[in-house]
Amino acid sequence: MSAYVIGYEVYCDGPTGQDDCPESAAVRAxxxxxxxxxxxxxxxxxxxxxxxxxxxxxxLCPSCTAERQDGAQPSPPPA
Ligand SMILES: [Zn+2]
Incomplete structure (x- = not known):
């Protein structure tokens, strides 16, 4: 049996980037x-x-993005 990477997980860094996300959110990949x-x-x-x-x-997960009202913008969709 050989191990292999099954994917990459992206977790929310929280509204400030210093604290854990209150929802402990991770992208559903x-x-x-x-x-x-x-x-x-x-x-x-x-x-x-x-x-x-x-x-x-x-x-930032959707809830933390909404919490940051300081100009966080969604990335543009891929072309
Ligand atoms: Zn979050």
Missing amino acids: SVASRTARQVRADGREQGWTARHGGGRLLD
Whole structure:
């Protein structure tokens, strides 16, 4: 038996990026999504956003995105 990576999980970084998400949310990735980019694309369809904060990318679930009223914008859909 050989192990293999079955996918990539994206978790919400919380409304501030410092605290855990109150909902402990994670993107529900589709079976076909194996990379961070693919999973984030799934997340966008579910209302997730990604923004830069503190020199890294913060993933925000829909509820945390709504909580941040400071200009977080959904990423544009893929062409
Ligand atoms: Zn969240």
